[in-house]
Amino acid sequence: MSESPAGALDIARLATTDADFEVRLDDLLAWEGVSDAEVQQRVDEILAAVKQHGDAALVDYSNRLDRLSVESMAELTLGPDRLRQAYDSLPPIQRQALADAAERIRRYHERQKPQSWQYTEEDGTVLGQQVTPLDRAGIYVPGGKAAYPSSVLMNAIPAHVAGVGEIVMVVPTPDGVLNDLVLAAAHLAGVDHVFTIGGAQAVAALAYGTETVPRVDKIVGPGNIYVATAKRAVFGRVGIDMIAGPSEIMVVSDGETDPDWLAMDLFSQAEHDEDAQAILVSWDASHLDAVADSMARQLPTLEREEIVRASLAARGALIQCRDRDEALALINRIAPEHLELSVAEPESWLPEVRHAGAIFMGRHTAEALGDYCAGPNHVLPTSGTARFSSPLGVYDFQKRSSLIHCSAKGASSLGPTASVLARGESLTAHARSAEYRIRD
Amino acid sequence: MSESPAGALDIARLATTDADFEVRLDDLLAWEGVSDAEVQQRVDEILAAVKQHGDAALVDYSNRLDRLSVESMAELTLGPDRLRQAYDSLPPIQRQALADAAERIRRYHERQKPQSWQYTEEDGTVLGQQVTPLDRAGIYVPGGKAAYPSSVLMNAIPAHVAGVGEIVMVVPTPDGVLNDLVLAAAHLAGVDHVFTIGGAQAVAALAYGTETVPRVDKIVGPGNIYVATAKRAVFGRVGIDMIAGPSEIMVVSDGETDPDWLAMDLFSQAEHDEDAQAILVSWDASHLDAVADSMARQLPTLEREEIVRASLAARGALIQCRDRDEALALINRIAPEHLELSVAEPESWLPEVRHAGAIFMGRHTAEALGDYCAGPNHVLPTSGTARFSSPLGVYDFQKRSSLIHCSAKGASSLGPTASVLARGESLTAHARSAEYRIRD
Numbered sequence: 001m002s003e004s005p006a007g008a009l010d011i012a013r014l015a016t017t018d019a020d021f022e023v024r025l026d027d028l029l030a031w032e033g034v035s036d037a038e039v040q041q042r043v044d045e046i047l048a049a050v051k052q053h054g055d056a057a058l059v060d061y062s063n064r065l066d067r068l069s070v071e072s073m074a075e076l077t078l079g080p081d082r083l084r085q086a087y088d089s090l091p092p093i094q095r096q097a098l099a100d101a102a103e104r105i106r107r108y109h110e111r112q113k114p115q116s117w118q119y120t121e122e123d124g125t126v127l128g129q130q131v132t133p134l135d136r137a138g139i140y141v142p143g144g145k146a147a148y149p150s151s152v153l154m155n156a157i158p159a160h161v162a163g164v165g166e167i168v169m170v171v172p173t174p175d176g177v178l179n180d181l182v183l184a185a186a187h188l189a190g191v192d193h194v195f196t197i198g199g200a201q202a203v204a205a206l207a208y209g210t211e212t213v214p215r216v217d218k219i220v221g222p223g224n225i226y227v228a229t230a231k232r233a234v235f236g237r238v239g240i241d242m243i244a245g246p247s248e249i250m251v252v253s254d255g256e257t258d259p260d261w262l263a264m265d266l267f268s269q270a271e272h273d274e275d276a277q278a279i280l281v282s283w284d285a286s287h288l289d290a291v292a293d294s295m296a297r298q299l300p301t302l303e304r305e306e307i308v309r310a311s312l313a314a315r316g317a318l319i320q321c322r323d324r325d326e327a328l329a330l331i332n333r334i335a336p337e338h339l340e341l342s343v344a345e346p347e348s349w350l351p352e353v354r355h356a357g358a359i360f361m362g363r364h365t366a367e368a369l370g371d372y373c374a375g376p377n378h379v380l381p382t383s384g385t386a387r388f389s390s391p392l393g394v395y396d397f398q399k400r401s402s403l404i405h406c407s408a409k410g411a412s413s414l415g416p417t418a419s420v421l422a423r424g425e426s427l428t429a430h431a432r433s434a435e436y437r438i439r440d
Numbered sequence: 441m442s443e444s445p446a447g448a449l450d451i452a453r454l455a456t457t458d459a460d461f462e463v464r465l466d467d468l469l470a471w472e473g474v475s476d477a478e479v480q481q482r483v484d485e486i487l488a489a490v491k492q493h494g495d496a497a498l499v500d501y502s503n504r505l506d507r508l509s510v511e512s513m514a515e516l517t518l519g520p521d522r523l524r525q526a527y528d529s530l531p532p533i534q535r536q537a538l539a540d541a542a543e544r545i546r547r548y549h550e551r552q553k554p555q556s557w558q559y560t561e562e563d564g565t566v567l568g569q570q571v572t573p574l575d576r577a578g579i580y581v582p583g584g585k586a587a588y589p590s591s592v593l594m595n596a597i598p599a600h601v602a603g604v605g606e607i608v609m610v611v612p613t614p615d616g617v618l619n620d621l622v623l624a625a626a627h628l629a630g631v632d633h634v635f636t637i638g639g640a641q642a643v644a645a646l647a648y649g650t651e652t653v654p655r656v657d658k659i660v661g662p663g664n665i666y667v668a669t670a671k672r673a674v675f676g677r678v679g680i681d682m683i684a685g686p687s688e689i690m691v692v693s694d695g696e697t698d699p700d701w702l703a704m705d706l707f708s709q710a711e712h713d714e715d716a717q718a719i720l721v722s723w724d725a726s727h728l729d730a731v732a733d734s735m736a737r738q739l740p741t742l743e744r745e746e747i748v749r750a751s752l753a754a755r756g757a758l759i760q761c762r763d764r765d766e767a768l769a770l771i772n773r774i775a776p777e778h779l780e781l782s783v784a785e786p787e788s789w790l791p792e793v794r795h796a797g798a799i800f801m802g803r804h805t806a807e808a809l810g811d812y813c814a815g816p817n818h819v820l821p822t823s824g825t826a827r828f829s830s831p832l833g834v835y836d837f838q839k840r841s842s843l844i845h846c847s848a849k850g851a852s853s854l855g856p857t858a859s860v861l862a863r864g865e866s867l868t869a870h871a872r873s874a875e876y877r878i879r880d
Contacts, residue, residue, distance in 0.1 A: 097860035108567055111559065117551065126801075127548055127815050132794050134828055148865050181864050217828040235672070236683050239828035243676050261876045267869035303868040346845065354572050358842035361566075364851035364877050365844050368870040372858040375567050376842035388574055388657040388679035390840040400830040402798035402816035404805050405786065411804035418812040420537035424621050425588050428743040429707035430808040436701045437804050 009296040010313040013288075015320040016330075028317055029334065031245050031275075031383050043200045043229045050204035055211045061201040066143075066174045073212040078183065078194040086183035094181065101373035102153050102188040108375030109161045112394040118403055125410030128403035133163035136214060137397055138206035138238075139191065140221035140231075141182060143172035143198050149185035150371065154378045155221050155392065156189035162397035167191045168216055170206065172198020198223075200230035207234035220379075220392065241392060245383035246275035246315075249367055250336035252327045253291075254343040255284030257363045263294040265340060268368050270311035271304040277315040279334070281327050288318045328352045335386040338367050357386045411437035449736040450753040453728070455760040456770075468717075468757055469774065471685050471823050483640045483669045490644035495651045501641040506583075506614045513652040518623065518634040526623035534621065541813035542593050542628040548815030549601045552834040558843055565850030568843040573603035576654060577837055578646035578678075579631065580661030580671075581622060583612035583638050589625035590811065594818045595661050595832065596629035602837035607631045608656055610646065612638020638663075643670035647678045660819075660832060681832060685823035686715035686755075689807055690776035692767045693731075694783040695724030697803045703734040705780060708808050710751035711744040717755040719774070721767050728758045768792045775826040778807050797826045851877035 014024055049057040055073045062068050062076060070076055087095065118128025137159045141152055152169070159167050169186050171179075173196045186194055195213055197205060203223075209215030218239035219231060231240045249269035253262055266278040282288050295312075302308055321327050328349065331339060335355035343349065346361035353359060357380030360367050371378045379392035406414065415438035422430035454464055489497040495513045502508050502516060510516060527535065558568025577599040581592055592609070599607050609626050611619075613636045626634055635653055637645060643663075649655030658679035659671060671680045689709040693702055706718040722728050735752075742748055761767050768789065771779060775795035783789065786801035793799060797820030800807050811818045819832035846854065855878035862870035 093860055094864055097857045097864075100857050101861060111557065112569070114554070119551065125814075129552070129816075130790060130793075130799070135794065150861055150865065232672075232675070235675070236825070239825075258876070261873070264869060264873040264876055268867070268873040271867060271869040303866070308869065350570060350843070353570075353841070354575065355839075356841045358844065359570070361843065361845035364848050365846040366851070366858075366873045366877055368858050368862060368874040369846055369851060369854050369877075370842070370844045371870060372861045372874075373854055374565075374844045374846065376569075376844055380842075381839075385676070385679075386839065386841070388839060391842050393840070395835075399795075399821075399826065399828060400833070401793065401796045401826070402810070402820075402831050403790070403801065404798065404810045404814045404816055405801035406805040406809055406814065408804050411806070411809060414809050414813055417537045417540045418806075418808050420533055421541060421590055421812045422808060424534055424537075425590065426743070427708070427711060429704060429711040429748065430811060433701070433704040433708040433806045434808040434812075436698070436704055437806055437809070 009292055009299065010309065011292070011295070012317040014317055016322060016326055028277075028315060029384070039225055039229055043226055043233060046200040047204045047230060047233060050201050050210065051208045058197050058201055058205055058210060058213070061199065062172075062197050065199055066172050068173070068176055073195070073210070076196045077212065078196065080187070080192070083183050083187035083191065083194065086180040087187040089180060090184050095184070098149065098153075098181070098185060098188060101150070102157065102185075104373050104375040105153055105157045105377075106161060109158050109377075109394050112158070113161065114395065114398070121410065123409040123413065124407030126403065126405040130401045130403055131398050132401065133165065133398050134159075134217040135164070136166045136168065136216045137164045138216035138219040139167065139169040140202060140219060140223050140227060141169060141171040142223055143179075144174045144177070147171065147179040147182050149179070149181040150378065151222065152182055152185035152191070153189050156186065156191050158377065158392060158394045159397040160190035162394045164397050166193075166214065168206065168214060169194045170197050170202040172196065172202065198227075200226045203227055203230035203234060207238045218397065220396065241379070241396060242381055242385060242389055246277060247272045247338075248277035248279070248336055248382060249338040249340065250279045250281065250331065250334055251340040251342055252331065253280065253282045253284075253287060255282055255287035256344065257342040259287070259290040259294040260298065261363070261366070262291050262342060263298050265366055266295065266316070267298070267302060267308050268366070269338070270308040270316060271302070272311075274307060274310040274314060276311045278312060279317045279319060279336075281319045281321055281330055283321050283323050283327065285320050288320055292318060331356065335384045337380045337382045337386065338370075340365070340367060355386045357381045357391055406437075408439065412439040449732055449739065450749065451732070451735070452757040454757055456762060456766055468755060469824070471715075479665055479669055483666055483673060486640040487644045487670060487673060490641050490650065491648045498637050498641055498645055498650060498653070501639065502612075502637050505639055506612050508613070508616055513635070513650070516636045517652065518636065520627070520632070523623050523627035523631065523634065526620040527627040529620060530624050535624070538589065538593075538621070538624060538628060541590070542597065542625075544813050544815040545593055545597045545817075546601060549598050549817070549834050552598070553601065554835065554838070561850065563849040563853065564847030566843065566845040570841045570843055571838050572841065573605065573838050574599075574657040575604070576606045576608065576656045577604045578656035578659040579607060579609040580642060580659060580663050580667060581609060581611040582663055583619075584614045584617070587611065587619040587622050589619070589621040590818065591662065592622055592625035592631070593629050596626065596631050598817065598832060598834045599837040600630035602834045604837050606633075606654065608646065608654060609634045610637050610642040612636065612642065638667075640666045640670035643667060643674060647674035658837065660836065681819070681836060682821055682825060682829055686717060687712045688717035688719070688776055688822060689778040689780065690719045690721065690771065690774055691780040691782055692771065693720065693722045693724075693727060695722055695727035696784065697782040699727070699730040699734040700738065701803070701806070702731050702782060703738055705806055706735065706756070707738070707742060707748050708806070709778070710748040710756060711742070712751075714747060714750040714754060716751045718752060719757045719759060719776075721759045721761055721770055723761050723763050723767065725760050728760055732758060771796065775824045777820045777822045777826065778810075780805070780807060795826045797821045797831055848879065852879040
């Protein structure tokens with residue numbers, strides 16, 4: 001990192017024409033969430049302890065790691081009444097904002113519901129797919145400083161819309177601190193039970209079940225390295241969502257958006273934590289200068305100035321590209337979690353955007369609107385995983401069963417094909433089972 | 441296991457009324473695919489070697505582990521011409537069967553294609569979801585005795601239907617043995633390149649890329665414990681499908697299906713390997729007896745008799761339940777990979793079947809028909825994971841991007857909600873970024 005005077009802006013400035021552009025971009029994007037052997041071993045111990053000792057282990061770990069002094073899981077369990085009470089006790093303006101956001105999120109996710117389908121072939125054979133919800137989902141919500149009520153809405157509402165039978169939430173309460181906004185969000189989102197436990201022990205409880213905590217079918221939600229390591233370990237026994245990396249935004253500007261707006265959009269990503277990534281791309285060099293000036297000017301006014309400075313210095317970038325095509329190539333190379341297309345006709349870009357978690361289109365669509373209340377989910381694929389994964393959605397809380405109903409005629413006409421292929425694989429019982437259904 | 445005379449049938453016989461039924465069922469279903477520390481370490485070494493040395497490591501491992509003597513990746517690469525040649529050289533009856541199966545599988549999977557969608561709100565704000573295919577998918581195909589051309593069709597066709605840009609297949613050739621049926625299937629399914637490599641080294645090549653093997657976005661397909669362990673390790677860097685356990689079938693019969701047919705259906709599962717599981721459930725005790733008699737009688741005629749006997753003895757079961765309701769409870773408890781509803785009106789059962797990978801309905805729908813050519817995928821969730829996962833499908837080779845395009849008016853009216861919630865989370869740059877878009 002270059003030295004920079006206090007108050008000035010420390011952020012990488014790149015151009016696609018730089019000889020070392022590719023190398024510097026690779027370095028900027030590099031991220032590996034490593035769980036070292038020590039974390040792995042600690043998590044293995046915790047998983048084994050909870051599997052074996054159930055509630056007793058949960059009480060023990062919570063007392064030690066969250067500095068509590070409880071005697072039983074009853075003290076770590078919150079029922080629906082407590083959630084409603086949290087909601088009712090909120091200042092009206094917060095209660096209304098939370099309810100409005102929940103309503104919009106619910107409305108958007110209703111559109112994601114897939115339908116079961118089937119079709120009948122000429123010989124009467126029916127093929128199809130039946131969609132069903134999970135019986136039980138577990139939502140992990142971080143505690144302490146990163147306890148975000150918006151994340152409760154974003155994780156639990158899709159499960160509720162999917163028709164999940166029971167939604168269980170876990171949230172640690174370090175030093176016994178409960179966040180009423182988080183509980184209020186759980187009330188709105190349709191959470192059935194809350195357990196105030198966290199860390200790898202909470203993941204273990206959801207995966208194996210204990211006397212008090214019901215075993216779930218899938219665990220979603222962000223967490224620290226212990227939580228991520230535990231989720232990876234129980235993957236297969238239960239479903240999990242993606243292991244999230246640090247949050248990132250890539251803004252592409254055509255030079256016509258107010259630099260102050262863009263500066264604040266970049267800050268809104270950088271303020272998450274020191275590892276967050278904010279990248280601005282434009283083919284207009286003077287516009288990049290203007291945004292840089294605005295950032296330098298506005299930085300001292302930020303409540304989270306130190307985090308933002310650290311994030312921008314370590315992982316931020318202002319990138320000058322040649323033109324629209326190069327901007328698109330960068331988008332598809334980076335596959336950003338959040339993509340702001342701050343350009344004149346963003347819809348004309350869509351057919352060429354192959355990889356992005358969420359696309360914020362036009363000058364007015366601040367990422368922050370999508371983070372809270374536009375409707376789509378804010379749980380998005382990070383670190384380039386938008387190449388192969390999707391926003392959290394209703395589809396994450398449902399699964400499909402194939403339907404095959406052969407008519408007598410259909411079974412008879414399919415039989416010879418199955419028989420030939422099965423014999424080609426030396427699976428003769430398969431062949432004979434199909435041959436039994438062939439009519440003369 | 442009880443001792444049984446040669447030729448007789450050794451299979452567990454349970455009734456839901458048994459005092460120890462729950463315990464015995466748990467024991468039967470128990471399965472843990474454990475990769476011990478030694479496997480883990482070996483896989484870590486292989487992943488690191490391929491990451492560092494690329495092609496050279498692939499050549500080295502293939503020579504050592506598959507007993508080859510090649511000098512470069514060129515000798516481990518098969519182009520489209522070689523695949524077509526394999527297809528052309530098949531006996532006509534096999535070529536036709538493979539083509540018929542491919543056509544039916546393609547037709548079914550075309551129905552799975554999701555559509556992008558969007559909707560416009562009153563204030564002009566547009567919300568939606570854009571569906572795009574993966575750029576590149578990797579298909580792992582086991583070599584040697586478990587080289588199944590049908591698996592090539594089932595893994596690659598959904599990727600092709602999804603619109604994946606490039607489909608890369610890897611298949612080991614122990615002792616240099618190539619399976620022409622497998623290559624022919626690759627030709628039919630739209631595979632672009634085949635590399636004759638396998639094991640953890642092939643997974644590493646697909647995940648990291650080498651000089652010759654392109655890095656893919658997702659790896660699917662079954663493999664041994666080294667392959668499964670490697671897939672779990674690279675999960676997050678690339679997408680993976682589920683880690684598959686042994687194959688299983690649960691047949692529910694109302695007593696009216698020919699016992700010989702059912703016996704062969706159970707055998708067709710048991711013949712896969714010693715860990716495969718075949719379970720028959722009925723409320724008709726004499727029917728269970730009749731199927732058992734048929735099994736004892738037909739067993740000596742099976743080509744894979746020894747494997748079937750071992751599988752049935754270790755993991756098979758004939759279960760007598762009280763009635764239809766208990767059969768349904770067992771289905772939802774077991775969440776079978778393959779469910780045969782060999783009953784009079786199977787469609788009337790569907791609304792109550794919550795968990796199953798694929799449902800084979802009616803007396804004529806042998807599982808084998810679905811394994812090869814009915815159309816739906818034969819890659820299905822095993823070991824109870826149908827509780828939270830789905831058959832392999834087109835959706836596994838696509839991903840979604842959220843679309844948010846706020847009108848000026850929409851951004852202005854959403855701004856206050858986002859601002860209140862962001863300030864409630866102490867994320868003030870988020871709040872200010874939204875506030876910039878609020879008009880007076």
